Amino acid sequence: MFDQLACHCLLCVERDIELDELDRDMMRHVQERGWGVIMIPADEAGPGWAFTVGLWHTLRSPEAAMFGLRVEVLKDCLNTLADRVAAGHRLVADQERDDVIKDYPVVAKTVDTSWYRSLFGMALHFYQQPPLPFMEIVWPDAGGRYPWDPAAAPRLRELQPALWIPKDDHAPGPWTELP
Incomplete structure (x- = not known):
């Protein structure tokens, strides 16, 4: 479905909008490296997260998003993942990968579009025309259990939202309270 969509981003389509410094920075990162990473640090409202643009x-x-670790760690993980994608290792839904976090596998999960506006505003602004595909990169607890495993550490579910579930169906928490 997404492969046939034309790119309508700030780089591909001439627009009559004023760009701020953040827009220009992101455009420069995408032109120079192929992507950038937006980091939202943890605060009193909840854990931090980061995502690619x-x-x-x-x-x-x-695009890829990760949650619940220090944003600098998330940025490193997403850049590592993006480097692997650029090298031909495609991002595939429900795929377990061992090339993102040293000594830990991760799983890519397709993000339901109901989360886009509250979590990925900069990506929506950059692309100007949703939908665009997003995947959440989910990491396990120290025992190798993912948040959907009933035996997983409860804190794991607090740190990582289940974005593959529509926002209205997600358990209440800091992620569902975002506008």
């Missing part, structure tokens, strides 16, 4: 433009790959 530019993977769709450059590689026709879903």
